Amino acid sequence: MIRLENVTKIYGTETVAVRDASFDIPKSQFVFLVGPSGSGKSTLLRLINRQEQPERGDVWVAGQNINELPASRVPHLRRSMGNVFQDYKLLLNKTVFENVAFALEVIGKPRHVIARQVPIVLDLVGLADKQDRFPNQLSGGEQQRVSIARAFVNRPLIMLADEPTGNLDPNTSEGIMGLLDEINQTGTTVVMATHDHRVVNAMRRRVIQLDRGVIVRDQERGVYE
Amino acid sequence: MFSRIAYAFRETWESFRRNITLTAAAVLTSAVSLLLVGATFLIQRAFENLLVQWRGDVEMIVFVRSDASAEQIALIDSVLRASPTIIDVEKLRYLNKTESYEEAKRIFAGDPVTLGLLTPETIPTQFKVVPLSDDPTLVRSLSDQYRTLPGVEAVALAEDEFEVISTLSNFIRVVTLITSLVLLLVAVGLIWNTIRTAMFARRREIEVMKLVGATNWFIRVPFMLEGLLQGLIGGVVSCGGLWLLNSAWTNGVTGFKPGTGISSLVVPDSYLTSVMFILLAIGAFVGAVGSAIAATRFLDV
Numbered sequence: 001m002i003r004l005e006n007v008t009k010i011y012g013t014e015t016v017a018v019r020d021a022s023f024d025i026p027k028s029q030f031v032f033l034v035g036p037s038g039s040g041k042s043t044l045l046r047l048i049n050r051q052e053q054p055e056r057g058d059v060w061v062a063g064q065n066i067n068e069l070p071a072s073r074v075p076h077l078r079r080s081m082g083n084v085f086q087d088y089k090l091l092l093n094k095t096v097f098e099n100v101a102f103a104l105e106v107i108g109k110p111r112h113v114i115a116r117q118v119p120i121v122l123d124l125v126g127l128a129d130k131q132d133r134f135p136n137q138l139s140g141g142e143q144q145r146v147s148i149a150r151a152f153v154n155r156p157l158i159m160l161a162d163e164p165t166g167n168l169d170p171n172t173s174e175g176i177m178g179l180l181d182e183i184n185q186t187g188t189t190v191v192m193a194t195h196d197h198r199v200v201n202a203m204r205r206r207v208i209q210l211d212r213g214v215i216v217r218d219q220e221r222g223v224y225e
Numbered sequence: 226m227f228s229r230i231a232y233a234f235r236e237t238w239e240s241f242r243r244n245i246t247l248t249a250a251a252v253l254t255s256a257v258s259l260l261l262v263g264a265t266f267l268i269q270r271a272f273e274n275l276l277v278q279w280r281g282d283v284e285m286i287v288f289v290r291s292d293a294s295a296e297q298i299a300l301i302d303s304v305l306r307a308s309p310t311i312i313d314v315e316k317l318r319y320l321n322k323t324e325s326y327e328e329a330k331r332i333f334a335g336d337p338v339t340l341g342l343l344t345p346e347t348i349p350t351q352f353k354v355v356p357l358s359d360d361p362t363l364v365r366s367l368s369d370q371y372r373t374l375p376g377v378e379a380v381a382l383a384e385d386e387f388e389v390i391s392t393l394s395n396f397i398r399v400v401t402l403i404t405s406l407v408l409l410l411v412a413v414g415l416i417w418n419t420i421r422t423a424m425f426a427r428r429r430e431i432e433v434m435k436l437v438g439a440t441n442w443f444i445r446v447p448f449m450l451e452g453l454l455q456g457l458i459g460g461v462v463s464c465g466g467l468w469l470l471n472s473a474w475t476n477g478v479t480g481f482k483p484g485t486g487i488s489s490l491v492v493p494d495s496y497l498t499s500v501m502f503i504l505l506a507i508g509a510f511v512g513a514v515g516s517a518i519a520a521t522r523f524l525d526v
Contacts, residue, residue: 049436078438091430102430106439108229154437 001027001189007057009043017043019213030184032200033193034224035210041193045160049081050074079107082151082159086166088143090135096146097131103150117153125149141172152183161192165199173199200224236447240423247422251415255459255511258408259504263467265401266500271490272394274331279383285354287371288378291347297376311363316355325350334491349378416452416515424523445520456512460505471497
């Protein structure tokens with residue numbers, strides 16, 4: 001589903017964010033990208049959704065070399081991916097329902113599809129009864145659930161999560177991980193960047209470890225160390 | 226499709242409300258500049274009325290009595306053609322009664338009293354003379370000769386009549402045109418800035434839209450629509466201003482003493498209407514250009 005071949009990403013002229021990274025993530029896999037801050041985890045995610053392009057190497061998503069994709073096709077690539085962030089990136093002037101609906105609205109989905117899909121996904125994340133609240137009336141964990149609902153509402157093939165538990169306490173994190181696991185069970189490939197030892201060790205999934213932009217470990221059923 | 230259009234209009238309106246001060250500034254600037262553009266058109270047209278009989282380098286007009294016989298007219302024509310070194314015979318034109326009356330209607334547009342005295346029957350016909358020579362004394366001596374011909378009512382020289390006004394009108398035209406062009410550029414800049422600000426205010430939304438796979442055009446269109454609307458509203462305001470200005474001017478001018486020439490400086494309503502349409506089009510264009518530049522340039526937020 002996602003394949004990187006000798007990918008190197010350099011910011012500016014010298015800062016090497018990712019050096020010669022290669023890996024292959026099959027469909028439906030759950031992968032952790034681990035490593036300290038600045039080790040290149042977020043850059044890898046940004047390379048996969050083509051917010052960045054590598055200086056060297058190729059990134060393949062669903063059989064397509066996305067670096068050769070013309071800019072006009074990028075929106076379609078992004079529609080096959082959901083993105084979840086540490087800071088949720090919710091729109092504060094929209095309700096829970098509107099935030100999730102927004103993701104469908106701006107890709108031109110008709111209103112009846114929105115009216116059907118949004119309640120289903122809100123039910124999945126357990127926020128069916130809070131759909132008319134605004135983000136700042138919700139707890140951090142609930143806000144992250146909204147953001148997951150927004151990322152998942154279009155049934156993406158891939159879910160990219162950048163430190164989704166970074167702002168949450170352990171109990172809440174556990175709930176979020178359960179949700180991501182559930183999404184993974186539906187066949188969605190999940191790639192999650194984190195430096196949260198507990199969640200990695202609790203899940204025992206594939207772990208790709210980075211250190212200053214270099215992949216130093218790629219292990220099935222790994223722990224954080 | 227419908228939901229997309231509805232989305233674009235809703236977003237445009239929201240952004241309009243949120244940015245009311247900047248929007249007002251952009252609209253007013255485009256209105257003022259468009260008003261000047263419109264005024265340039267009207268001034269030019271008004272002066273053209275005054276100068277219509279001297280158009281095309283005509284330096285001398287030989288007026289022929291309305292009761293002149295065909296033989297007399299033919300004689301005048303042949304005398305004029307007898308000086309091919311001084312007169313450009315290729316450009317020599319004779320205006321018959323109908324043509325002369327049409328021209329008079331423009332010259333006396335703001336002076337119905339004088340126009341009322343003329344009829345297509347009693348109006349003098351005329352020869353329009355374009356000299357080859359730049360020497361004014363040569364043309365002047367010729368004019369003295371033509372005055373004595375039978376059937377000639379009068380000979381008028383551009384030098385005596387409208388040289389000053391012609392220069393003046395050119396000057397005014399250039400000044401207003403440059404001023405309005407500069408102001409139009411300012412309007413583009415202000416609209417550009419308004420759209421940029423609107424996009425900055427909504428950068429979170431734009432970021433989310435890009436991440437969930439909205440196309441650039443989908444993101445751009447509401448902003449471009451907003452700019453276009455600003456220009457268009459500026460155009461509407463300027464049309465109102467131009468109408469007021471023209472009404473006041475026409476009222477003032479028709480109060481002038483007949484036959485002073487000032488009374489020619491009015492513009493027909495049909496011309497005013499077409500100028501207004503031009504202003505609306507320029508306004509929309511200016512708005513579209515300003516916002517298109519901004520929307521393309523600042524999409525990477």
